[in-house]
Amino acid sequence: MGNFVVIRISRKTAKVHRRKGSTWRLSPVATRITIVGLLLVAAATVFAAPRRNQEIASPQENVIQPENYLPVGEARNLIFKTCVQCHDLRNTVTQRKTAAAWKRTVDEMVWRGAPLMIDEAEIVTKYLAASFGPDKPIPDEFKKKRAVKEP
Numbered sequence: 001m002g003n004f005v006v007i008r009i010s011r012k013t014a015k016v017h018r019r020k021g022s023t024w025r026l027s028p029v030a031t032r033i034t035i036v037g038l039l040l041v042a043a044a045t046v047f048a049a050p051r052r053n054q055e056i057a058s059p060q061e062n063v064i065q066p067e068n069y070l071p072v073g074e075a076r077n078l079i080f081k082t083c084v085q086c087h088d089l090r091n092t093v094t095q096r097k098t099a100a101a102w103k104r105t106v107d108e109m110v111w112r113g114a115p116l117m118i119d120e121a122e123i124v125t126k127y128l129a130a131s132f133g134p135d136k137p138i139p140d141e142f143k144k145k146r147a148v149k150e151p
Helices: 028-048 076-085 090-094 099-112 117-129
Strands: 003-008 015-019 024-026
Touching: 076 117, 099 117
Parallel strands: none
Antiparallel strands: 003 015, 015 024
16 A cells, blocks of 8 residues: 555545545545535525525614714714724713713723824813713614513
């Protein structure tokens, strides 16, 4: 047998040969079986994928995008450049805090690595306090829906 180690599954099925110290070689029958198997997997993947003309489970118009709830202001672009590097804006637009609480939050984000200079942090703090203060209502889309238990 020399350089080969032969593993026989049975006389009529594929033989797998391995040359000592090298890669695996398959007999022609084993190669065909492998190719057919790969084609079956590829076909299953193609047929399992959703079709383009099928409706998507959550239509795009029903998706809530928190960035749409950021009012126009001096700090809006700063928030897009800095805050969304680490988190989305859902928490930001749903919280209602005083100016002091927003300052604490912005200072903590800077401490965690938000790329804001001191003057930029002050601008963001004033913007958040004015836009999302305790007197501002939370949009209905962000309010948690409570489950009503029926008797």
